[in-house]
Amino acid sequence: MMEVRVLRLDHRRVRDARITTHVCLTARALGASGVFLSGDHDKKLMGNVQDVVKRWGGNFQVEYCKKWGNLLEEWKDKGGEIVHLTMYGEQVQDVTPQIRSSPRDKLVVVGGSRVPSKVYQEADWNVSVTTQPHSEVSALAIFLHMLYDGKELDLEFENGxxxxxxxxxxxxxxxxxxxxxxxxxxxxxxxx
Known part of the structure; x- marks a missing residue:
């Protein structure tokens, strides 16, 4: 079965704590198995998310990733694919069936303040969830919902x-x- 993990780029501890927490909670609730957090190493945020996992169940993991560029390369070297959520890619409704049809593990990249061009270049798919400015949380939710074809709404979380x-x-x-x-x-x- 395909594993899906999320890479949250450029987390800023003071400014982004709430939005990054929501990225993690959305990823967990909608079927991803974990989040890699780049930018500031925010142990408090990571602990808060792991506390949610303890209370509500599941095996979701939050890991700090100092060098996200290395993570992209390692992910691809292990046979995984990279999906970058952006305003500037192929439309989500058009490309998600193709992404879903590949059984390979997926790393879903959601941006921070400014996404470096390396992400666009390394991505197997740059996916546009609308062509308008909006939240990485909403983009992630819509993409995961479409990727799992709605089945994520029936997930059961054990050991909570x-x-x-x-x-x-x-x-x-x-x-x-x-x-x-x-x-x-x-x-x-x-x-x-």
Missing amino acids: DMKVIPSARGKNVVMKNKTEKNNLDEKVTGDD
């Missing part, structure tokens, strides 16, 4: 301490050996 049970109203969270229920109607009316 918490699990949401879908319901029409309220919050139903199952915790190991305990169930917490908060009815949305009660919260709205102020009855706790």
